[in-house]
Amino acid sequence: MRMFVTPPLPPPTIPAPVIMEDVRYYVIEGRSESELVAQMNAKGYLDEHGRYWGYTSPQLKWGFDTESVEGRCYLVDPKVVVIITTTLPTWTPPPGTSAALMAKWRAFDRAIRHHEGEHAQIARDEARELVALMRKHRHDVSCSGLDASLQAEGRVIMRKADAANAELDKRTGHGATEGVAISW
Incomplete structure (x- = not known):
């Protein structure tokens, strides 16, 4: 009589994160600095905290299943997906716009893209x-232990990202010290 033993699962392949990025624009119009500011104040990204001239909104989804094989628990189907949506103003200077206004706009546009890019990099x-984290903890002696440790350490990573975003905005005045202020 032959006995067949199921070999343990090979270590799971933990794929790189899927990162999708989308930039959305809102159109502003105007011939003067004050008109441009008024348009951004009226049309910028709106959430429960207020209106922003530029905004980066990451949506993170991560997950995994576990499977117990011969006294060990293994990760199954691990995945991390982040969708980063950035909202920015766009302006087409009307004929006759001064070179000074266009230069100020270009500097502002570079600064806001840089600042929102910093938020995207955090995501x-x-x-x-x-x-x-999942590559470090591919298996454990119990599925409940594996799940609990991954969830706990994952929450630490997510809180760290939230804190990094808050610190970036606090340190830069939502990008103002990086040039995202129109001091015209």
Whole structure:
């Protein structure tokens, strides 16, 4: 009589995070600095905290299943997906716009893209840290232990990203010290 033993699962492949990025624009119009500011104040991204001239909104989804094989628990179907949506103003200077206004706009546009890019980078880093976490903890002696440790450490990573975003906005005045202020 032959006995067949199911071999343990191979270590799971933990794929790189799926990172999708989308930039959405709202159109502003105007011939003067005050008109541009008024348009951004009226049309910028709106959430429960207020209106923002530029905004980066990451939506993170991460998950995994577990499977117990011969006294060990293994990760199954691990994945991390982050969708980063950035909202920015766009302006087409009307004929006759002064060179000074266009230069100020270009500097502002570079600064707001840089600042929102910093927020996007925090989201990318968060996704990569979650993948690294799952690569570090591919298996454990119990599924409940594996799930609990991944969930707990994952929450730490997510809180760290939230704190990094808050610190960035506090340190830069929502980008003002990086040029996202129109001091015209």
